[in-house]
Amino acid sequence: MKLSRWIPLVPFAIIILLMEFLVRSKMIPNYLLPSPTEILKAFTEDSADLWKAAGETGLSALLGYLGSATLGLLLGIIFSSTRWIENAFYPYAIFFQTVPIIAIAPLLVIWFGYGMPTIIICTLIVSIFPIIASTLDGIRSTDHALIDLFKIYHARPLQKLFKLSLPFALPQIFVGLRISAGLAVIGAIVGEFIAGGGLGGIIDVARVRQRVDQVFAAVLLASAIGLIFVAGINLIASFALRHWHPSKKYAK
Amino acid sequence: MSEIRIQGIEKIYSGGISALESLSLEIQSGEFLSIIGPSGCGKSTLLRLIAGLEMPSRGSIEVSSRERLSYVFQDSHLLPWRTAIRNVALPLELTRMSREVQLTKALEALDLVGLKEFANAYPNQLSGGMKMRVSLARALVTDPALLLLDEPFAALDEITRQKLDEDLRKLWQLKKMTVVFVTHSIQEATFLSNRALVLSQRPGRIILDRRLKLPEHRDLLTKTSQAYLDEMAALYRALESSKKEEIE
Numbered sequence: 008m009k010l011s012r013w014i015p016l017v018p019f020a021i022i023i024l025l026m027e028f029l030v031r032s033k034m035i036p037n038y039l040l041p042s043p044t045e046i047l048k049a050f051t052e053d054s055a056d057l058w059k060a061a062g063e064t065g066l067s068a069l070l071g072y073l074g075s076a077t078l079g080l081l082l083g084i085i086f087s088s089t090r091w092i093e094n095a096f097y098p099y100a101i102f103f104q105t106v107p108i109i110a111i112a113p114l115l116v117i118w119f120g121y122g123m124p125t126i127i128i129c130t131l132i133v134s135i136f137p138i139i140a141s142t143l144d145g146i147r148s149t150d151h152a153l154i155d156l157f158k159i160y161h162a163r164p165l166q167k168l169f170k171l172s173l174p175f176a177l178p179q180i181f182v183g184l185r186i187s188a189g190l191a192v193i194g195a196i197v198g199e200f201i202a203g204g205g206l207g208g209i210i211d212v213a214r215v216r217q218r219v220d221q222v223f224a225a226v227l228l229a230s231a232i233g234l235i236f237v238a239g240i241n242l243i244a245s246f247a248l249r250h251w252h253p254s255k256k257y258a259k
Numbered sequence: 260m261s262e263i264r265i266q267g268i269e270k271i272y273s274g275g276i277s278a279l280e281s282l283s284l285e286i287q288s289g290e291f292l293s294i295i296g297p298s299g300c301g302k303s304t305l306l307r308l309i310a311g312l313e314m315p316s317r318g319s320i321e322v323s324s325r326e327r328l329s330y331v332f333q334d335s336h337l338l339p340w341r342t343a344i345r346n347v348a349l350p351l352e353l354t355r356m357s358r359e360v361q362l363t364k365a366l367e368a369l370d371l372v373g374l375k376e377f378a379n380a381y382p383n384q385l386s387g388g389m390k391m392r393v394s395l396a397r398a399l400v401t402d403p404a405l406l407l408l409d410e411p412f413a414a415l416d417e418i419t420r421q422k423l424d425e426d427l428r429k430l431w432q433l434k435k436m437t438v439v440f441v442t443h444s445i446q447e448a449t450f451l452s453n454r455a456l457v458l459s460q461r462p463g464r465i466i467l468d469r470r471l472k473l474p475e476h477r478d479l480l481t482k483t484s485q486a487y488l489d490e491m492a493a494l495y496r497a498l499e500s501s502k503k504e505e506i507e
Binding site for chain 2: 152
């Protein structure tokens with residue numbers, strides 16, 4: 008493996024050492040910033056709680072994400088099929104992008120109660136718009152010559168969708184899926200702030216008890232879940248799009 | 260027997276831009292016709308009208324084998340997620356032919372353009388000339404009676420282009436189809452066709468409709484013959500005269 012791949016670890020190590028130094032030398036009080044060793048301690052002391060919470064958050068985020076991927080793809084396809092449907096409903100899809108989720112989360116609790124359903128819906132609301140938008144734009148940007156080709160051979164609308172438009176939109180759809188993967192975890196954490204449980208719940212409780220070490224431990228786990236999501240979708244994308252980009256196997 | 264009969268067509272796009280003006284033309288079945296003209300003269304529009312991709316604003320077009328026509332675009336326009344053979348099989352797939360027959364026919368078509376060994380290569384593994392050949396095979400797989408080509412080899416280098424021109428002529432002789440070939444290259448038009456049409460600046464009108472007196476068999480040496488140079492000169496003169504009209 009190349010040395011350059013490990014370069015990001017250098018600033019990481021510097022920050023860790025600096026944090027440890029600043030807290031130990033009491034330049035920054037440890038109720039504001041925990042030292043890395045304290046965070047590590049929080050990890051080991053509360054490991055059972057933290058991992059359980061991470062599992063809950065991961066599951067909520069995953070279910071919400073699968074929901075938004077399915078629904079977003081479907082809505083993108085429907086919007087792309089007819090101009091008037093897009094004109095009529097797309098503005099409402101933008102609503103999902105602009106709605107301050109933290110403000111409507113209490114409303115969701117009133118409607119769906121405390122716990123997972125509310126958190127999943129939160130995740131879905133936060134992560135659906137990029138998928139709708141990228142699907143719609145991807146399908147709309149289908150090669151016009153190929154649309155003509157399908158017309159010449161009298162392709163039916165569904166043939167055009169599955170053999171041309173959708174595969175053609177795939178690179179763009181994956182852009183949306185990647186953005187949404189990160190958003191899904193954010194949505195789940197925000198949902199948990201209000202509806203309880205998971206890493207969001209732990210952060211909320213630790214905040215009240217002024218346990219910055221626990222907050223940091225939970226935040227690190229939450230971003231780790233986000234990274235796993237994004238890495239997963241990248242893996243799927245690079246497999247699905249493996250024929251898109253030039254490779255030099257046969258070309259002379 | 261006439262393959263295409265065009266009577267007094269006009270094409271006016273929204274915004275009032277007129278692409279073609281009172282154009283009449285008859286194309287016999289089995290002809291190899293080239294359409295030449297300055298860019299924006301409406302030659303692509305004419306091809307799209309013949310293909311039924313657009314409707315004329317006025318006049319009529321009859322195409323006797325509209326159900327058996329194929330179209331080749333300016334670039335190869337292959338589907339990147341399909342192998343060469345599956346790209347070629349696409350038109351057959353849209354007509355619900357059995358998978359086995361599709362692939363047999365697709366392989367035959369690939370063989371025609373000399374790419375049988377590359378059946379399982381993806382477009383991103385092929386050179387520009389090879390991709391254009393796959394595109395040509397995709398057009399031939401339906402065994403068309405009428406082949407329409409819109410500046411198909413314009414993006415290729417000179418040598419590749421010459422080779423493809425020769426192959427296209429051979430395929431035309433072999434398949435006995437009608438070919439309408441749009442190009443902005445007078446050399447290519449002279450080399451390929453039996454009849455050449457020169458269009459004026461937009462809105463396109465026919466300036467010259469000429470039968471080329473050249474041997475049936477053509478290769479690189481054809482390009483050195485006096486007959487070839489004479490035919491080319493006639494086409495150049497027609498293009499030049501259209502420019503003068505423009506200035507007056």
